[in-house]
Amino acid sequence: MKIVATSPSFSKNLLLQSKLQKNFSNEFKLNLDGKRFSSSELIDFIGDAETLIVGLEELNEEVLRQLPKLKLISKYGVGLNNIDLDYCKKTGVQIGWTGGVNKLSVAEMTLGYMLMLSRNLYQSSNELKSGIWNKNGGVLLSEKSIGIIGVGHIGKEVIRLLSPFNCKIFVNDIIEQKEFYEKNNVIEISKERIFKECDIISIHTSLNDDTENMIDLATLKMMKNSAYVINSARGGIINENDLKLALQNDFIAGAAIDAYIEEPPKDKEFLSLPNLICTPHIGGNAQEAVEAMGLSAIKHVMEYYL
Numbered sequence: 001m002k003i004v005a006t007s008p009s010f011s012k013n014l015l016l017q018s019k020l021q022k023n024f025s026n027e028f029k030l031n032l033d034g035k036r037f038s039s040s041e042l043i044d045f046i047g048d049a050e051t052l053i054v055g056l057e058e059l060n061e062e063v064l065r066q067l068p069k070l071k072l073i074s075k076y077g078v079g080l081n082n083i084d085l086d087y088c089k090k091t092g093v094q095i096g097w098t099g100g101v102n103k104l105s106v107a108e109m110t111l112g113y114m115l116m117l118s119r120n121l122y123q124s125s126n127e128l129k130s131g132i133w134n135k136n137g138g139v140l141l142s143e144k145s146i147g148i149i150g151v152g153h154i155g156k157e158v159i160r161l162l163s164p165f166n167c168k169i170f171v172n173d174i175i176e177q178k179e180f181y182e183k184n185n186v187i188e189i190s191k192e193r194i195f196k197e198c199d200i201i202s203i204h205t206s207l208n209d210d211t212e213n214m215i216d217l218a219t220l221k222m223m224k225n226s227a228y229v230i231n232s233a234r235g236g237i238i239n240e241n242d243l244k245l246a247l248q249n250d251f252i253a254g255a256a257i258d259a260y261i262e263e264p265p266k267d268k269e270f271l272s273l274p275n276l277i278c279t280p281h282i283g284g285n286a287q288e289a290v291e292a293m294g295l296s297a298i299k300h301v302m303e304y305y306l
Contacts (some may be wrong), residue, residue: 003028003051004045006189007055008033013290013291016291024301030088033257043063043067050071052074054082059084059182064091071092073094073096075098078100080157080236081206086224098203098300101293103302108286109232117138120136141165145165145198145202146162148170149171149195149204150173150204152173158202159184169186169187172188196222206234213236216295220242220243223252224252228255229255230256232259233255236261240261244269255277258280
């Protein structure tokens with residue numbers, strides 16, 4: 001096959017199937033079984049394809065070395081941390097990528113997390129299903145102090161969606177964005193101040209050497225015991241063992257996470273904590289976002305061939 005798509009959600013989408021069929025006839029292969037591949041299985045599935053449409057599958061050097069005919073990796077999604085970009089550059093494999101395609105999908109889910117955590121919606125719903133009539137309605141999201149770490153496409157969209165809530169928004173990013181901050185009435189401060197002062201901390205960075213385990217036990221102990229932390233970015237930014245300990249001991253009030261070090265995660269005790277909202281990496285998977293990301297990936301393939 002000339003083109004192989006490894007992502008299950010891409011492969012099963014009828015619109016994306018028809019778009020590939022229209023432009024590439026039967027010269028493509030899809031992951032219609034929803035397979036989560038090991039490295040060896042991934043290599044076998046891709047085979048001698050020239051072009052790969054990849055989602056979250058790990059394309060490290062070990063895998064890429066076994067794909068000598070690969071010429072293009074087109075990204076279905078926005079994060080590139082699962083692709084060894086240095087090896088691709090060294091071997092001439094091109095990368096097709098467009099940033100921000102799923103930003104509204106992730107930002108809406110993040111806002112949903114904030115409302116669920118603040119108003120005790122998740123925990124009280126689960127309690128009622130167990131026969132517990134708990135009238136604790138939490139606190140308002142409005143006028144709270146929100147810390148946004150990572151002010152890229154998604155971080156900016158979260159700030160926009162928060163505008164009706166009249167929150168005090170604090171931000172931190174490695175890129176200087178003074179004009180945006182002033183225009184949107186947000187305040188740039190250090191990460192340490194965000195951890196210590198904010199009611200809700202929401203992470204929107206990539207995963208790299210600087211951000212891995214950025215939220216650990218020491219960080220969590222800095223936070224107010226009424227604070228909530230949200231990770232809708234990448235697994236590994238929050239140390240999951242430390243977060244588990246913090247939630248079990250009420251160091252913070254609660255957390256919401258959508259991405260994990262290992263997917264799917266296996267620590268059932270962690271996932272079962274009553275003050276943890278956990279979702280299966282669906283932040284960018286609103287139907288509209290799936291189609292937008294998929295069409296973007298196909299566009300890069302078409303630009304390569306046509």
